[in-house]
Amino acid sequence: MPETGIASKARFDIVRYAQVWEDADILVDALAGPPGRTFLSVCSAGDNALALLLLDPRTVVVRDLSEAQLHCLAVRIAAMRTLAWAEFVALMEPTPAIDRTALMQRVLPALSPAAREFWQTRLDAVEILGLAGVGKFEHYFAVFRRRILPLIHGAATVEGVFVPRSREDRENFFTEHWNNWRWRLATNLFFSRFVMGRLGRDPAFFAHAEGSLPAQVRRKVRQAAVDQDPSKNPYMQWILIGRHAGALPLAWREEHFATIRARLDRLDVGLGRVDDQAAQKFDGFNLSDVFEYMAADEFSACYGRLLSLSNPGARLVYWNMMAPRRVPAVHASAVRRNAELEARLAAADKAFFYADLVIEDVT
Template sequence: MSDATNVTQQLGAAVFQKPATVLGRLNERVFAHLFDGLVYAQIWEDPVADMDALALKPGADMICIASGGCNVMSYLTADPASVTAVDLSPAHIALLKLKQTAAQTLTQSEFHDLFARADRPNNPALVQQLLPKLDPTARAYWGGHSLGSQRSRYFARGFYRQGVLGRFIGAVHLVGKLARVDFRPLLDAPDMAAQRRFYDTAIDPLFDKKLVRFLARQRASLFGLGIPPAQYDKLAGDGAIIEVLRERARRLVCDFPVRENYFLWQAFHRGYQDAPDASLPPYLMPQNFDQIAARATRVRAENASFTDHLAARADASLDAYTLLDAQDWMNDAQLTALWAQITRTARPGARVLFRTGGTDDILPGRVPQHVLGQWRYDMAASARAFARDRSAIYGGVHLYRFGG
């Protein structure tokens, strides 16, 4: 069996939850197909909130899901001994490896052009310069084509407009344009009071539009947010998905100053702000470049499932785990297998951070007590991490501490 076939099967196992209807099975297969390519050009979890909640110390060994690679690289500012990043998407692993190699090869200004500006005409030449330094799999990805265009050209056309999420945000902008809503005044808002006024007058009414309500009822419409069918069903409840989306949009626009929230810029500008004092992920801040370049070799990227990777790790070998919202995809057996491996590989005092589409912790009653009972839920740290998460698209952030 080839590695590509094995990963595809693992992705299917992560997504497929044996729905009762043909339409449900079709939705899951469409989602799995989309997720096999580039989904997140930028990860949508706040690494600053993560590092605070995890209390990352120099010398720590951590593991996370790679996604767009932003958080993996940003964790290097905390000076960990190692960061292992796993992901079932080969495209995400290729993107992370490109960022690693770029940090070690390019100048700070070139690195900034490639990943912060991400739309400069010289950027494809920078990618071509990096290709010989990549491993064969990543080299084949970035040297290849998608829909008839070289992937290196992504970085000249606006990289953050690419991928499933990038196209979803583009569709949101199209809906706004059809409703004659101009998002640009939000980015010029002088204070949070002005942001709230803009939300109340321009954005909130969109959720009452028939087209928006119709689209929100279609599971496939939200695949671009990385919401698989099983997670959609948990969020939707009794037809409440539109109110969930309304509240998440309100938090994104109203709870954080526009000049301090690069997630807001990604949502309403489709890229980072290009200014000397722009809000950026930690790995893209110019003052952090030397650290990122020096520590990039500490990152290990692997195209595999989280549970399978942990099964090959030594006992008591890790200090910190970040799971994004991957557990929302899992059934009880998958959760139990994952937490059995987390518990086996955890050092005393280890921390696990994860997010949920809904508000509640999903583990009690689903992971056996003999496993979960070795961990303590930190309610105060969880609440603080949720309040600080500028991405604002999740219902909850949760932190567990190992007592073993």
């Protein structure tokens, strides 16, 4: 299939996402069902593909246009096979006084030659930042955390976000200590499409964006800080303090480590478009936010190809940040929106910068 749209415009030779920024708890809840099913997943950094193994599938087919992103999953697989759980987390996190280079030297022999060469050239970055900190998007948040956030709030206020509180106390803390004019000004500047495109995402990823990203960030941050419990939010913790403090992404948690490790052979990982899987049928789809990088006609064509890969009753799960995407009108009769499940899971979604969670069932 020829490269079109984002595949011909954005760079795919760098680690853009060193960790996955869609909430795996939400994804796994959305795709819950009987064992033995087959899933198709966008790779990104691989965390959510690993999380799908908790559903006891027959196979998880993982695809990405970026070989660098596939290397992120490959090193996780090798680390899970080689290291104990605490060592795995130490390799992922920028934990002080941990020799991550020594951990990587144990992991590298378990990688393919291409993945081994890729990570050997990045050992210094892994030593300093942890595997989960070496991506462009993570660097964007690091710039915010180190250069912008200290101009808005002191360290005590930032740490105070993650103190367990009642909802009423969280709302008081947010109103009285967090939501000041400096915060509102900083979000207007730093979370603009221009800055995020230059420092975080590729500018091409915003070609079809609509609406105000800063306003969306402020609204969703309030939801994550008040309606939810930040002490249990690994995504907010990484953004504001640069590490996970008491909360880990689903696939990294100790209670799931042995289960995921035992099922790693069920992953089918490869380079390519997620909608280009000949002669396979799937029961569930983890599509990340892949549709918002597409023009309307490309989105419709891609959606149609995914429907052709779907078993009856298959479920599509995806997110939108800035480009509103739902089933194209031409395919509307083939799917049913699961609005009740969307609403319930969206309220609990800890990855607070996405505007919309979409769950659609093939009829």
